[in-house]
Amino acid sequence: MVGSTLLKKENKMKIGIVGLGDIAKKAYLPILCAREEIELIPCTRNPSTLREVMDKYHLAKGYLDVDDLLREGIDAVFITAATDAHEALVETFLKAGVPVHIDKPLTMHYETSESLVMLSEERKVPMMVGFNRRFVPLVKKVHDLGVPERVLYQKNRYLKPDAIRRFIVEDFVHVIDTTRYLLQSEVSEVAVFPKLREGKLVSITIVLGTPVNHGICIMDYENGVTEEIVEVFHTHRKSILRNLASIESYEHGVHTIDAQKDWESTLHKRGFEDLIDAFLGAIKNREPLPIPLRDSLKTHEICEQIVIAIENKRP
Structure with missing residues (x-):
């Protein structure tokens, strides 16, 4: 974990964001980091990008691995990673019982998108595609x-x-x-x-x-x-x-x-x-x-x- 000694307020929702590319930096991070009612925890495999985002928004925690993010017990996750990574990431979070907001498209192929929708329904875990x-x-x-x-x-x-x-x-x-x-x-x-x-x-x-x-x-x-x-x-x-x-x-x-x-x-x-x-x-x-x-x-x-x-x- 990359982190600091800052403490979170217990009444805040814990929200993860996975993938810190252009769409995350331009749209999601500025909004999520302005919401006082949530504790945002970023996750990316790129250490320098993680540190850059954490420093810019004064975030207390951040992870390089999705499994570490899951151990935080997050209430929901925003997935803004590259489309090719969507299927594996969505499946991981749905199976862990974490509600998912996924930037469009869900996946590049209808068959895999349908299978993820069925997984969401079977597990009764909410998922939404972000058609802004x-x-x-x-x-x-x-x-x-x-x-x-x-x-x-x-x-x-x-x-x-x-x-x-x-x-x-x-x-x-x-x-x-x-x-x-x-x-x-x-x-x-x-x-x-x-x-x-x-x-x-x-x-x-x-x-x-x-x-x-x-x-x-x-x-x-x-x-x-x-x-x-x-x-x-x-x-x-x-x-x-x-x-x-x-x-x-x-x-x-x-x-x-x-x-x-x-x-x-x-x-x-x-x-x-x-x-x-x-x-x-x-x-x-x-x-x-x-x-x-x-x-x-x-x-x-x-x-x-x-x-x-x-x-x-x-x-």
Whole structure:
């Protein structure tokens, strides 16, 4: 253990965080370390990274080995390690009876994701996949307008073409999940329109069909700009969400603009604060998790369908 003589207050929840890479440093650590009601215990195999994080946030304890973290008797764990490590880590904590918050995706393959969901259910150990866009204030605001006629979701980047599975499961998964969240109806049809070059995925267009509405999902890695634009259509109303930061609404010909407040933190605007607090609150109060595990699994299942469809179309 790397540690100090600082003592914890007995009424605090003990929370572990495993994996201290970019997503942990940018999103999870700043929020978790600001919560006075928890004692955060980081874990990574990298000694210098562990010391850096502990020094920066004045943390009393930290470990290089997951088994040592488990001996602390933690109340829950946030797993923010590389996706390839998710399966083994999740299995370890579920079998130890520790509630898990896992950064998306659960795993790179639907079959392994499903097996972990089944393990969570069999052991009756809570687990939640961290789809932060469901907690973006403006996304929630549009969601609360009710079931739409259709959703058009574009999340474009200025990157190079990428491997099919990585493109879909690690990046496009956000678009699929948020579109499902906004549609508020079970997806029954998936149509796939990929653009490939030399075996790599350049762009993708997906149509998600439900019995009452549909969603069009687009991601282009050769776009002229990095952008995220969501258009949601209700009867006599259109909402345009731009980069998760503002909504333009058109209702019966009247145009209004609603933007997030300048004084609100970026992590709040992007949903991470409410995501983390909702998970911790549910664990502390023994309440159902805010994102049902089977609902998250459906997103992974659709991503797997998309990957298979693209691979079948590849020359």
